Amino acid sequence: MANILVVDDELGIRDLLSEILNDEGHSVDLAENATQARSARQANSYDLVLLDIWMPDTDGVSLLKEWAMAGTLTMPVIMMSGHATIDTAVEATRIGAFSFLEKPITLQKLLKAVEQGLARSIPSAAQSAPTPDIADSPDMATAGNGAPPFASAVSAADQLPLSHQGFNLDRPLREARDGFEKAYFEFHLAREGGSMTRVAEKTGLERTHLYRKLRQLGVDLGRNKRAG
Structure with a gap:
C-alpha cells in the first residue's frame, strides 16, 4: 500500500x-x-x-x-x-x-x-541496505585465504574461462549481443563437430533459422566443420 x-x-x-x-x-x-x-x-x-x-x-x-x-x-x-x-x-x-x-x-x-x-x-536493496564496516567485521575483513574480499573477487575474475572474458562490454548493446551469439554458436558447432542437426537440437532452433542466423552473424561454417 x-x-x-x-x-x-x-x-x-x-x-x-x-x-x-x-x-x-x-x-x-x-x-x-x-x-x-x-x-x-x-x-x-x-x-x-x-x-x-x-x-x-x-x-x-x-x-x-x-x-x-x-x-x-x-x-x-x-x-x-x-x-x-x-x-x-x-x-x-x-x-x-x-x-x-x-x-x-x-x-x-x-x-x-x-x-x-x-x-x-x-x-533498491543496494541503496537501502546499510554498508558494512569492513574494517570492524572479522568475517568481511579477510577472505578464507587471508586476503581482502575485493582482492579475492579480482583473483576469481582472473580465473574465469576465456569464454567469459573475451567480450568487449564497452560497446552498443546490439554489437555486444551479436558478439555473444556468434561465440555461442561457434562453441556449439565446435563441440558437435560442425553437425548442424545436433547444433539445432542443442540450441532449440530449426535448421533453416539456424543457417540464416549463422550467416547473419558471419560464422564460418567451413572452419567449424574442419575443426570438428
Whole structure:
C-alpha cells in the first residue's frame, strides 16, 4: 500500500481517482488547490503525487518548481492536464516530474503510470541496505585465504574461462549481443563437430533459422566443420 496525494481542482476527478486508487489498496489524500497541496506535503510523506497543471491559485508546474527548489521533491510526481502543450510537459519533466497524463485519463493509463511511479520511488536493496564496516567485521575483513574480499573477487575474475572474458562490454548493446551469439554458436558447432542437426537440437532452433542466423552473424561454417 502506498500513500498518494491527488491534487486537482475538479471534484469529480478527485473523487474518481480516489475511488480507483483506494480500490487498488492505496491510501489517498486529496487537495483541490496548491495551498492545500503545500499543507498536505508539509504534514505527510507521500510515495507518489498526482498533480493537475491548471489550477486557480497556483498552477501545478509552479508548485512542482517550488518543491524542487525547496528540496521536498522527494517523491515521483505525475502531472495531469487536458490542455497542456508539449512545451509545458517538457518543462515539467525538466523540473523533475516523473511522467505526464493527458485528460481524460483512462483507467489503464492511470494504473500503469502509478505502478511505474511507485516502482521508481522504492529504493533498491543496494541503496537501502546499510554498508558494512569492513574494517570492524572479522568475517568481511579477510577472505578464507587471508586476503581482502575485493582482492579475492579480482583473483576469481582472473580465473574465469576465456569464454567469459573475451567480450568487449564497452560497446552498443546490439554489437555486444551479436558478439555473444556468434561465440555461442561457434562453441556449439565446435563441440558437435560442425553437425548442424545436433547444433539445432542443442540450441532449440530449426535448421533453416539456424543457417540464416549463422550467416547473419558471419560464422564460418567451413572452419567449424574442419575443426570438428
